[in-house]
Amino acid sequence: MTTTPQQLLAARCPDLVGVDRFEILEPELVIEASAPGAGNDSAGVSGTDEVSTSRYRLTLRYRLLAGADEVAAFSEVVEFFAPASLESLGGHAADGDSGDDDEALLAGLARLVALAAGTSYYKVAAPTTIAVMIGPITAAEAMFVRELYDHGMREFAARNDLPVPLDQRWELEIDASRAPTRVTPDERPTSASDRLAAAGALVPVGGGKDSALVLSVLGDRAVAFTINATEAPRRVAAAAGLTLHTAARRLDPALRDWNERGALNGHIPVTAVVTAISALAARAHGCTDVVLGNERSASEPTRWVGGQAVNHQWAKSLIAEDLTQGALDAVSGGRLRTFSILRPFTEVAIASGLVTDEAQLGAFLSCNEAFTIWRPTAQRAEGTWCLNCPKCRFTTLMMAPHLSPERFEEIFGGRPLHDPDQAEGYRELWDEVSKPYECVGEMVESAAAMAELAGRDAWADAAVVRLTGESATAYAGDHHSSLAALMVPSADHRVPEPYLGWMLERLAPEPTQRSAG
Known part of the structure; x- marks a missing residue:
């Protein structure tokens, strides 16, 4: 038998009783020039010693309200460094972009991070009304955020005995004039291979078997990137012979305080947050592709609750990938792609590809205890x-x-x-x-x-x-x-060439099932 968020809060955290509105506020992105090596600090952010860098500092803000009264306000910061001179997508001269175009792209990517990261704060009280206070967004962004807060929060709901799906009413403004623009490979300024040779593909690295295999296959064609670096991603990047570029995501300490006071807590679709931050980092590093390591099994529901699919890995699923790409098309004009290079493959096939890389076998780590946020562990x-x-x-x-x-x-x-x-x-x-x-x-x-x-x-x-x-x-x-x-690859994926060919060389020597859907 389910209950409501307000009923749970009455028992757990009376100070949040009455909260009926969650607001996603305008993010603030500040880019500052830094000297070579400035990014290598103790705050969990790394840059490079060889070239001048730019510091990207994104501040995200959210509010919980009871009627017109503010009950809680949150502010988190995402920060990373990237080369100050861009030769690919982000450089103003690369595609003939104007400064205004580049500013709009950055604003759109910052907005996607704000939409996705808000799940960390929405769950404190899971109010009925969710308001996007950022101004007009595209229909693709609206679809992305609605599905994210529904399917991406279903495990949170199920494990707290809340209704699945949660009762949500959205307040947002859609700009119908800004339709998504899908740019085909032939319309892009250079071929995929040329772009990779110039800039690389940004690969989010968690340190597990999946990102280890992606780096093993892509090698120096990849820009390795991680958020809040731990030992595992450092080892995996080193095993691939790559520099690990890092970002810091600093959750508002008030979130922990509310959790200790009994606020609602649980799983969020963290892969969506990682992908959105990675897209911003990709632009900053001059990459056009965010290459994920999500396998086909991520699309299978974990359980069925009251006849509703609940998927712990929903943010890694193919439908989430499509929704994210739609939102990226809308904000970038088709200049940024994201896809999972492992989508055609099962987990056991992925394992078969990893065992051929001795360096990665000694580096990767897929253990829950190694990825806790506020609970220190030996792992x-x-x-x-x-x-x-x-x-x-x-x-x-x-x-x-x-x-x-x-x-x-x-x-x-x-x-x-x-x-x-x-x-x-x-x-x-x-x-x-x-x-x-x-x-x-x-x-x-x-x-x-x-x-x-x-x-x-x-x-x-x-x-x-x-x-x-x-x-x-x-x-x-x-x-x-x-x-x-x-071991047979699936045809249900979005992996473009030459990436698919590279992966099939490792996992499926016979070129079968190569079509990207």
Whole structure:
């Protein structure tokens, strides 16, 4: 039985009772010239020692109101450095852009960050009215933000026993004259290969297996970028021989204070925030492409709640990718692209591509305990595996079919598949009722991977494999799934050439399923 946000707040945080409105205010972007090396400071922001840089400082503001009274105000800052001289998209001379065009592009990208990042503050009280106080936005931006606050916040709603979807009423102004402009590859000023040679493709790096594989394949064609850098993305970038460009996202400390007082809390669509910040950084670095590492399994709902799909990974899904691209088309005139280079592939196929890169095998980290925000952990500080969270279980299950038990232990520093106490946690990966609200893949691929291990002499006696192998084999059989079938790429993706060709060279030597939808 569900309740309302106001009913929850009455019990948890009476100071927020009556809040009925969330406002997204005008963001402020300031760009200042800096000397070479100025970006390498202690605030989590890095630049470069070789060239002059510009400091990008984006301030985002939000308010919660009860009637006409302001109950809470929030301000967060996103900051990074980029080369001061741009040779590609962002340079005023590159495409014949005027200063006004460039200013409008920057304002539009800042607006997308404000829309996406607002989810962190909206959830404090989840009021019914959401007001975009930024002035006219395009229809594509309106569709993006409405879907983001609906589907991207469904896990938050479900886990707080709130209605799914949440009751939301939007106040925003749409500028019908600003229709999205999709620029085809032939209409772009240079070919994709030429642009990459000049500027590179900006790749958001989380430090897990997916971004590790993207950097492994793209190599020096990539500009590695991360937000609030931890040990894992630093290692992954270093393993690829790349400089890691970093940004700092500083949440308003008041958010933590409200959480401690009992405000509503839970999952937000953080990938949408990362993508929006990365698009702004891409423009700053002269890149035209934001290349993500989201696999096809991200489109599968985690669970169904009251007949409604709830997807922990919705912001990584193909539909979210399309909505984000539509918004980018609207604000950039088709000059910025975002897509997931891993979209055609399953998690187990991605794992098969990563095991060929020894440097990345010793660098990547896909562990929930390494990515906490306000809760210090050894995994975050040291970049080590806890081997006892859903993410660790899923990642080890995807990697195991491609490794011997001995090599597995060398990489992960433990043997979770030999621990009988973890059997239930692994089985939940293909359980339609209790699948974890985590970034884990499709149930069929988890079952198929475990079934594969059950049929291999080297793994069959591992305690978890013995205890769950029969269940996994039955589930995989019922869904006509096998490890071999999961290695076939899907045609349902948006990956352009030459990126698709580069990825297929690693994961699917035969050029099948190459069409971008």
